[in-house]
Amino acid sequence: MAEVYRKFIQGQLLRSLEAAETSVRAVRTAAFLAVGVQPPASSPPVDPHDDYQLDVEAQRALSELVRRSDLSLADTIRVWRGQTATDPRPNKALCPDPLEWLLVGYEQQSLALKSIRTGIQHCFHPHGAVIPHGQDIERSNHKSAVVLANSLLHSIRDGQDLGTYMVVDKDVAARWPAIRISRFGCVPKADADPRTEARVIHDLSFPRGASVNDASNQADLPPLSYEHVAALARRIESIKVRNPHATVKIKRGDVKAAFRNLFGHVDVCAKFAGSLPRQGAVVVDLALPFGWTGSPAHYGVFGGAVTFLVRRESPATLVPGSSDRERFYCYTWVDDHVLVEQDHDDRLELCEVALRLAMLAVLGPRSINEPKFTHWSTQSRALGLDWDTTTRTVSMPPDKIAKALLRIRELLQSPGVSRTSLSQVLGSLRHVCSCIRSARPFFQRIAALYRRSPRWSRRPLSAGAKLDVLWFEHILVHGQLQGVPLRYFGALPEPDVHIYMDASDSGLCALHPASQAFLRVQFDEEERALIARNAFSPSTYGSNFPQYSQSCAGDTHGSQWSRIR
Template sequence: MSQTERSPDIEYKHIAAIARRVISCRSVYKGVPVKIMKGDVTGAFRHLMLASEHVRWMAATIQELGVLIIDMLAPFGWTSSPAFYGAFGGAITWLVCRECPASMDPSTNDHEPFFAYEWVDDHVLVEPEINNRLHLANEALRLSMLAILGPAAINEEKLSTWETQLQVLGLEFDTDACTISMPQDKIAKALGSVHIYMDASNSGLAVLNPATRQYIQVQFDAEEQRLIQRASGCSGFNSNVREQLCVALAAWSFGPAWPTQHTVLIKAWSDNTSAVSWTNRLASNNPLAQDLNRAIGLAGAVFGFRILCGHLPGSSNTMADAGSRAWTPPYVKLWTNLSSAWQQIPVPPTLRKVYKPFSSSFSLTRWPLAQGQSTPRPGGNGRLGAWNTTSTRGYQQTANSTPINSP
């Protein structure tokens, strides 16, 4: 029963079909309100009776009570239940779509079939508000549910009224404005996973945050151009380091704006596989990359996020690619067009070259100083601070007569 290869082949229409229906109605019935309604089937999966040879797989016992339980219906969560129910949901839609106002009311001359859309047990109708078309479409949906699954299938609580603004399948449809948007609560939830896109070239770098339409852009100066020329292999200011610099700048520039109620997962997309590996492992043999990893790790701890890098083919990273080369043709024109409605986030001077020794970018007072070769081991010089001591609960206990060193 859980073998997916034996499940019915169900093809669901894309939700864009609803949007196309709205546009079509507004085009044909100019000036006429277009309205939308939704409904679903009560306990949809409970309407599917199991074949006799399968019932035994839906049985259980409570030995202590001497009870045998046999489920005669297909429960929700069974591997194939959505596919099997899809056949019944599709049948409801088929019945609605074969009806029209004229077939429901002989006094009406409207022969255009009703529009119906289903996603498993959710049903959506979109119709122009002309004559009694809305009322008859509603009745067609109810009668179709009744014919396929019986009177218990009609869920009065989930059958909405006809509206021009309605949340359907997790999206907010506005038929007057012809817009589809995501509810604010879903946007807030989606912020838990932020995607940024980046690219670095010999000219500069760019980091994009599409969720806020903001970007970071840096043009490498003369000093960095000399570092690029001297870089060789895996050392120096090579392409891997420059790509990882994108991550560090994004962490400190965008980080303060990311929500702090819980740890946010940031997915950074790059076409440089080495930068992806170095950032995910926070490890590299390149000294510049090591300092960048320290900066990235500190930003994550301060602002409460975790950055993971993913590989993205360069051919799919058009905007970031143009942004990192925006000072030379033909990229300057392409970048200008793509970023016209975006906001640039300035990089603070203290972070501009964060790949330099870590402590030069962050206050020395925050970090322990490295011990020199002349630093003696603990207890290797001076008088011992305490004697005849005992340790309780991990804390050192000293007697009142314990001598102490003078300051």
């Protein structure tokens, strides 16, 4: 019954959105006709040679509208998105009114509602270096965008059809002094043909010192915090501890297009433009782009709202008469939502319904990425790790271990490393840090090296950095990253045995109070010589203080304690 209700709600929202989209097209048509511009006819997305092309009709009509009416960039965006005095929402799929009461108690409710009504706002700093406007318009794209030009056009065309990209002629864009052109780049997607599909990245970090990201005000961004992946382990363990015979299952849901559901305010969109030199066109990105430093934080407000709604529900709130009042669990990482529940009665079905309803309420009727929704299972890959709720273990997938080893060995063999190669290595090693706590300091040192690395040149690895990378290589080969018990994952359990250890210049001492035993190991002559050459830093107590501690323990407990032989 709950699923039937969910489908009904989605159908109602979809019909409302389609009506709003009809109104948007009417606003555009009225604006064209008012200045004598022929409204655009339909333009095929693919030419006879299977190459993607822009909606040249929409580009023509919009460009001519600006020439004849001398519209500002802000007013042109409003016309394209159908923003009127009665309905100023930039994205008609998002509805603020239901969220006025649905999100009561959510700490970011006011920001979410404001973003829906007017678009994402941001107060940029003035640029430290001013780029001549003509030079800005003529900016070329990254080589990846040239190589994958067909995929770039595919994405831009889809955005034109969906209303997330606005394309005009180059001479029209030159009329708008506020517009900022940044380079496009393309990154191949997994399991997709790069000749036709790739992820478009807006390089908003170029040029260094005068980029859009440099001008972004970090203090004006919402707080961004992600719950550590260890929360999933704690959730599974909590159910198993409460009921050892319970069957625990995992399901992963995904938001379609993620950042692209959030539209920028008209003033913000001016910073998110790109150029297509071969087409003589300028593209204005109307949604949050991949590449802007503020996109994750602003999307986090909406992803958090989805989690807030799911965690507020229970079977009793969805099905009248249900006695199960335990609230559902939802873990969120950007656009990935992971559900972990006990397989009991209809709890699994209702938890999924709660997630789908939350996505519909917050991000609209087209936000659910159906192909990315997995089945409920005791074995699932989530957040790059393999989870087994039956054996209560988590593993780093073998393919990710092999990929990490390949990247590390390439790094070690290279005479110089780039910022990109360090970024790729860090992306592979984050899973090691999840499984092995002691890896984090080594990871942090490599991350610090990445942050210090120049953007465009290569530098040799220092001796210390090589040792850090070698440490990770040994862990990947010998670290037993398969079947890590969940109770050790992300946190250490309460110790069963307490052994206190200390060292001095002359040896080691270990105390086991529970058995009233101690162990002392004397360094040999060679070891003492090595210690002496290290010239340990002086401290308040001196390097022989631990030796005094051993003597003190021996004097105090020596008559009762035995020495371990």
